[in-house]
Amino acid sequence: MNFLEYLGSRYQQLLFDAYQHASVVFQCMVAATLIGVLIGVATYRVDWAANLATMTTSSFLTVPSLAMIGLLIPVVGLGVPPTVIALTLYGLLPIVRNSVVGLRGVDPSLVDAAKGIGMSGPMRLARVELPLAWPPILTGIRISTQMLMGIAAIAAYASGPGLGNEIFRGISSLGSKNALNQVLSGTLGIIVLALLFDAAYVLLGRLTIPRGIRA
Numbered sequence: 001m002n003f004l005e006y007l008g009s010r011y012q013q014l015l016f017d018a019y020q021h022a023s024v025v026f027q028c029m030v031a032a033t034l035i036g037v038l039i040g041v042a043t044y045r046v047d048w049a050a051n052l053a054t055m056t057t058s059s060f061l062t063v064p065s066l067a068m069i070g071l072l073i074p075v076v077g078l079g080v081p082p083t084v085i086a087l088t089l090y091g092l093l094p095i096v097r098n099s100v101v102g103l104r105g106v107d108p109s110l111v112d113a114a115k116g117i118g119m120s121g122p123m124r125l126a127r128v129e130l131p132l133a134w135p136p137i138l139t140g141i142r143i144s145t146q147m148l149m150g151i152a153a154i155a156a157y158a159s160g161p162g163l164g165n166e167i168f169r170g171i172s173s174l175g176s177k178n179a180l181n182q183v184l185s186g187t188l189g190i191i192v193l194a195l196l197f198d199a200a201y202v203l204l205g206r207l208t209i210p211r212g213i214r215a
Helices: 003-043 047-061 065-076 080-090 092-104 108-116 121-158 164-172 179-208
Strands: none
Touching (some): 003 092, 003 121, 047 080, 047 092, 065 080, 065 121, 092 121, 121 179
């Protein structure tokens, strides 16, 4: 069976795996974005706190993904929980780092002007600082998403969702007639999803970043 015939016979399962893969990455990116931006907001004004936040989140990336999921299995079991926890932790670093960089890059004179017209601290953050810091934050989100697309494939090790199941099935049956087709279909599916997500982020940037502050 050639590759195109394999796709034709398995397209429903492949579409379902692709949907699960995209869904878990999207949900983890939402969680990582919320947590990462909050950490950035809480630490960007203090050097040691920002450095600690960056160092802590970078330490997660030093743990191999297979080992991370393996360590989580005894604690939270198989399936979705270890996948979500691992992906969220892995997605934090670029968002935290870019949030700190973006917020520190806001022109102090703009913040002073907002203070001068009576804006409170939370209002200045929401209406001046975060909108101006949004371009680098969005860049961090894009980087995290690209990383998580590949890392999410390892979730199949813990019976997690996604296209990694197709890859693992192919690896476990090396030598069979469809082993290469399974690995190839899972890999290409992840690449296509990564490109689609990145295109969506480009569109989001066009819609949410004013022309005057685009890089």
